[in-house]
Amino acid sequence: MWTWFGLKQGSATTAWPRTGGDDGQAGVLGMPRFDPLHCQSGCRECAEICPTGALTAASAGAEPPIQIDYGRCVVCQLCTEVCPTDALQTSGDWMFAVRQRDDLRWQRAIDAPAGQRLKQCLGALRRSLHIRHVDAGSCNGCESELQALNNPFYNLHRLGIFFTPSPRFADLLLVTGSVTVPMREPLLNTYEAMPEPRLVMANGTCAVSGGIAGGGYNTGHGLDEWLPVDLYLPGCPPSPAAIIEGLLILLERLPQRVKGGQLEC
Amino acid sequence: MICTTAECREIEPDALEATCADLLKNGGRMQMAWGHIPCGESNPVLCYLASPGVRQRFVVWRVRTDGATVPSLAQQTPLLGWHEREISDLFGVCFKGHPEPQPLVLHAGAQPVCPPLDPHYPAEPMRFAHEPPALPTVSGSDVQLLPFGPVRADVVESARFFFFYIGEHILHYHPQLFFKHRGMEKRFEGGNAQHAVILAERVSGVGSVAHALAYCQAVEAAAGVSPPVRALRLRVLLAELERLYNHLHFLGHLADTTTLKVGQAEGRLLEERAKQINGHLTGSRFLRGLLVPGGLRRDLSPTSGFTHQIGALQREVARYVRALEDTTSYRDRLHNTGVLDQRTAFDQGATGPVERASGLDRDLRRDHPYAAYADVDLRVPVETAGDAYARARVRVEEIDASFETILRLLPRLAKPGDVRTEVVLPSGAEGLGWTESPRGSLYYAVHCDADGRLARVKIKSPSFSNWRVFPRTVHGSNMMDYAINEASFGLTIAGCDR
Numbered sequence: 212m213w214t215w216f217g218l219k220q221g222s223a224t225t226a227w228p229r230t231g232g233d234d235g236q237a238g239v240l241g242m243p244r245f246d247p248l249h250c251q252s253g254c255r256e257c258a259e260i261c262p263t264g265a266l267t268a269a270s271a272g273a274e275p276p277i278q279i280d281y282g283r284c285v286v287c288q289l290c291t292e293v294c295p296t297d298a299l300q301t302s303g304d305w306m307f308a309v310r311q312r313d314d315l316r317w318q319r320a321i322d323a324p325a326g327q328r329l330k331q332c333l334g335a336l337r338r339s340l341h342i343r344h345v346d347a348g349s350c351n352g353c354e355s356e357l358q359a360l361n362n363p364f365y366n367l368h369r370l371g372i373f374f375t376p377s378p379r380f381a382d383l384l385l386v387t388g389s390v391t392v393p394m395r396e397p398l399l400n401t402y403e404a405m406p407e408p409r410l411v412m413a414n415g416t417c418a419v420s421g422g423i424a425g426g427g428y429n430t431g432h433g434l435d436e437w438l439p440v441d442l443y444l445p446g447c448p449p450s451p452a453a454i455i456e457g458l459l460i461l462l463e464r465l466p467q468r469v470k471g472g473q474l475e476c
Numbered sequence: 477m478i479c480t481t482a483e484c485r486e487i488e489p490d491a492l493e494a495t496c497a498d499l500l501k502n503g504g505r506m507q508m509a510w511g512h513i514p515c516g517e518s519n520p521v522l523c524y525l526a527s528p529g530v531r532q533r534f535v536v537w538r539v540r541t542d543g544a545t546v547p548s549l550a551q552q553t554p555l556l557g558w559h560e561r562e563i564s565d566l567f568g569v570c571f572k573g574h575p576e577p578q579p580l581v582l583h584a585g586a587q588p589v590c591p592p593l594d595p596h597y598p599a600e601p602m603r604f605a606h607e608p609p610a611l612p613t614v615s616g617s618d619v620q621l622l623p624f625g626p627v628r629a630d631v632v633e634s635a636r637f638f639f640f641y642i643g644e645h646i647l648h649y650h651p652q653l654f655f656k657h658r659g660m661e662k663r664f665e666g667g668n669a670q671h672a673v674i675l676a677e678r679v680s681g682v683g684s685v686a687h688a689l690a691y692c693q694a695v696e697a698a699a700g701v702s703p704p705v706r707a708l709r710l711r712v713l714l715a716e717l718e719r720l721y722n723h724l725h726f727l728g729h730l731a732d733t734t735t736l737k738v739g740q741a742e743g744r745l746l747e748e749r750a751k752q753i754n755g756h757l758t759g760s761r762f763l764r765g766l767l768v769p770g771g772l773r774r775d776l777s778p779t780s781g782f783t784h785q786i787g788a789l790q791r792e793v794a795r796y797v798r799a800l801e802d803t804t805s806y807r808d809r810l811h812n813t814g815v816l817d818q819r820t821a822f823d824q825g826a827t828g829p830v831e832r833a834s835g836l837d838r839d840l841r842r843d844h845p846y847a848a849y850a851d852v853d854l855r856v857p858v859e860t861a862g863d864a865y866a867r868a869r870v871r872v873e874e875i876d877a878s879f880e881t882i883l884r885l886l887p888r889l890a891k892p893g894d895v896r897t898e899v900v901l902p903s904g905a906e907g908l909g910w911t912e913s914p915r916g917s918l919y920y921a922v923h924c925d926a927d928g929r930l931a932r933v934k935i936k937s938p939s940f941s942n943w944r945v946f947p948r949t950v951h952g953s954n955m956m957d958y959a960i961n962e963a964s965f966g967l968t969i970a971g972c973d974r
Contacts, residue, residue: 213738216799223745235752240759262674287674288765292773301759345627346634348656351970352681352762355725357631359751362728362744376629392604393583393655394634397626423678427659428592428602448681450761 223363227452228465234452235364241305242284242445243291245317245472247275249298257290257299263416263423266290266299279317281307281472282419285447304474308444308457309467312435315419315445317472339371340462343381343405347398348388348430352448353415357387359451372458378404383461384438387448389417389424390431402438410461412442414454419445481697481908482525482534489539489546496549504528505822506549509559510934511567512923513595515904519543520567523934524556525908525919531843534908541569548574555825558944559936566593578610581654581973593662593932614640614648626655633969641955649950653943656973664933669695669769669901669922672930676920677764679935680971682725684760685718686913687920687935687971688767693846694920694933695769698907699899707771707895711847713778713885714763715911716878721750722914723871723878724793726966730868731800733959734809742796746789753785771896776889783886790879797872810865814949814961817862826945827938828916829874830965833859833866840912852881864964871966901928913938915966937971 226232258268258277265283269276275298290299309315346354360367361374375381378401390398402409413434416422421432434440444457459465468475487495496506505527511520524537539546548571550557560571561580568591571577582588585607590597614621625636634655640648660679664672676691677684689711696702703711728743751761757778758766766772800806816826821834831838839856841849857873859866905924910917916938925931946965950958 212799212802213736217738217741220742235748236755237752238756238759239761240765260671262671285674285678286760286765287677288759288773289671289674343627344631346632346656348658349633349970350678350681351633351968352678352684354631354633355682356761358725359744359748362748363741364745364748374631378627388656389658391656391658392586392601393606393657394626395604396606397634397655401627423675424658424660424663426599427662428588428597428600429657429659431601447678447764448762450755 224366224369225364228456228459236303236305236450236452239303239305239450240286240288240301241303242281242286242307243288243299244302244304245279246298246300247319249296250275250277251296251298252276254295256293256295260289260293262287262289263420275319279472280315280420281317282312282315282443282445283416283422284445285416285423287447305446305450305453306456306474307446307469308442308453308460309469310442310460312419312440312443314467314470315443315472339373340383340458341373341375341381342383342385343375343378343401344385344387345398345401346387347394347418347434348391348424349415349417350424353387356448356451356454357385357414360454365451365455367455370455370459378402379406381405381409383410383412385412385414386418386434387414389421389433390437392429392431395437399437410441411438412444412457412461413440414444414457415449416445416447419443422447482536484536484538487537487539489541489544492537492539492549493547493552495537496552499526499528500553502528506553506556507534507917508919508934508936509556509563510921510936511563511569511593512932512934513567513593515925515931520563520569522546522563522569523921525921530838534844536908545570545572547572550574550576554823555941555944558940567591581657583607583652583654584609592659595665597662609652611638611650612648618642619647635969639955644954644956646950646953646955646958649947651943651947653969654973656969658974660974661933661935664930667930669924669928669930670899672933673768677767679974680937680939680968681762682722682968683718683913683915683918683937683971684762684764685714685767686911686918688764689715689847690909690911690918690920691922691933692767692769693909693911694907694922695899695901695909696907697909698905698922698924699769699901701770701897701899703771703897704894705848706775706889706893708848709885709889710772710776710895711767712849712852713776713882713889714758714766715847716882717750717754717757718763719878719914720875721747721754722966723875724750726871726963727796727800727868730810730864730960730963731806733963734806736803736806739800739803739806746793746796749789749792753782753789757782768896770899773896775892775895777892778886778889783883786879786882793875793879797875807865809957809960810868810964811863813864813957814953814964815861815863816945816949818860820948821862821945824945824948825941827941828913829867829870830916830942830945832857833870834862835860840910840917844910846909846911852885854881864960867964867966903928915939915968915971916941935974937974939968939972942967943972
């Protein structure tokens with residue numbers, strides 16, 4: 212009966228990221244987009260309201276007057292509501308995966324095209340990747356989206372990417388959460404159990420920078436306090452499509468599109 | 477002073493046990509307990525939330541500790557056991573006669589410099605030296621111990637489970653939680669009540685609306701304001717959309733544990749459809765970024781396209797549920813699995829679909845209506861068998877009821893309108909808010925300082941209650957049923973650990 216049920220449904224899987232495919236994120240808001248031309252010096256509204264310090268006031272006289280670190284952004288959109296000049300506006304920029312942490316900090320001049328640095332170890336992993344996920348203190352939003360990767364719509368397997376129960380078979384350690392104190396040791400043990408070459412991905416703003424929970428009596432400031440991180444994917448939580456794009460960027464099957472805190476169009 | 481939403485009584489520590497006995501004798505039930513340190517004082521004050529009867533007004537008992545030990549109520553009402561242990565860990569209060577006096581939230585090896593919820597605790601991670609947890613002694617020949625986690629198979633949240641077993645038979649089950657304890661309650665301290673809703677949305681991702689709504693209602697109770705009617709109705713819409721995608725996830729997950737692969741895929745696909753509808757309507761798949769004390773941050777205009785999508789989803793879900801019902805292999809695995817009797821459910825504090833599947837007819841949306849629930853003719857399904865099948869049935873019926881509620885509400889949301897009222901918190905204001913989240917009762921208690929900023933926020937999540945109950949259905953069961961039983965409880969760990 213279920214075989215018939217399934218066959219009758221037909222394929223539910225999107226063709227994305229091939230052109231013309233539906234990414235499934237219609238209407239979803241991403242990182243606020245910054246327009247320095249509209250930013251007023253002396254105004255600190257956004258920096259004062261930002262709950263995670265993603266927006267901070269720059270030193271007096273600096274241009275632009277605020278500094279932005281998208282690695283801390285939890286997409287709460289409060290800044291877009293208080294900005295009096297629309298220098299910060301809502302956007303659909305939810306795909307924000309980068310290899311270098313610095314690429315999440317907004318810069319006026321982009322001196323080089325987005326990072327295309329080849330990693331020696333990648334040759335063997337490009338076609339098939341096995342992921343060990345570790346929850347190091349998330350709100351479970353990230354887990355909900357990671358579980359969605361294997362639903363028929365995204366169907367992660369079609370890209371040759373799989374979750375594996377054992378770190379012994381894993382190529383990539385994908386971590387969510389700000390790394391709570393009791394999760395440090397289990398996290399590091401998992402990493403130690405992985406064979407080389409091994410990659411590490413910080414999934415979600417908590418893992419990138421500590422996020423909303425970071426810096427408390429039982430939390431840290433993100434994964435790179437403990438492990439070398441190969442891919443940073445901020446978002447609260449990153450959508451399944453953003454995670455897929457991040458994984459493909461990591462495998463150099465897609466180019467990185469964010470540089471200097473800006474999305475190349 | 478939490479008087480707008482609950483009655484408040486000062487109680488002497490000596491009178492606590494008698495007051496509790498009186499409450500229980502008259503059919504009442506405790507809901508939660510928490511501590512807070514009032515401004516300028518050094519000793520915590522304890523608060524107990526009591527429910528004298530199903531639809532009667534809540535009562536808050538306030539007990540001054542003055543640094544002395546307080547009698548434990550956990551013998552009388554076991555559901556308070558974890559609450560008291562948490563207060564011991566985070567405030568350093570001693571409870572006299574507690575049946576399980578071990579730490580709960582702080583693991584063995586944690587070295588806080590002072591109780592973490594003391595306002596003077598430094599903003600740095602505590603020192604920690606891993607030590608094995610204290611486990612109950614289970615002895616006998618052939619008894620084996622299986623520790624599982626905190627890093628477990630599949631994409632799941634972190635927790636460690638200990639199984640004492642012989643062959644397939646589980647003798648004793650001991651979950652070790654709070655690996656994910658982030659100290660979220662502490663993060664609220666000193667915050668602006670308007671902006672702190674961003675924190676509440678991130679306590680449990682799949683409960684973003686329920687948490688934010690309970691928080692907003694607690695702040696509104698403290699400020700004595702009520703949001704515009706349109707905001708109240710939209711809040712019901714958001715809360716029911718959250719219930720939909722959570723319950724659809726539940727069905728897919730339960731099908732997975734019964735090895736029904738197509739059933740799992742279909743459940744996950746329907747959950748994805750619901751999340752995409754959420755994203756399209758609100759800009760967030762988790763319905764974040766809308767709730768705020770005083771109403772909503774912006775108006776929402778559900779279009780006819782939205783109504784159409786909800787209608788289409790309703791038909792697909794009905795077909796899916798029928799197919800599950802027609803599958804004997806699925807039903808067989810659920811019947812008589814993980815039976816929770818009504819008495820245990822009541823005493824140990826089961827909540828939400830778990831208690832309603834064990835014959836307890838309680839739902840905060842109906843019994844203590846908030847938002848616009850008083851105007852919604854809500855159907856509350858109840859089952860009596862207390863097994864995994866009953867827990868699934870309750871959720872299936874709730875999915876139906878949510879669709880009905882949403883479709884009935886939509887015509888009343890046609891015209892745009894005012895959705896936000898100004899909220900000013902008076903000095904020292906206090907408030908209590910609650911929601912019936914997809915997993916059960918969720919409470920927020922808010923205490924403000926002299927400047928109207930947040931001094932203490934307490935969160936009682938439904939999973940905190942249900943994790944305490946769950947092991948009682950595992951002892952004496954078998955390994956093959958464990959995953960099904962766990963899935964049928966629908967627990968989150970982030971919500972429990974906070």
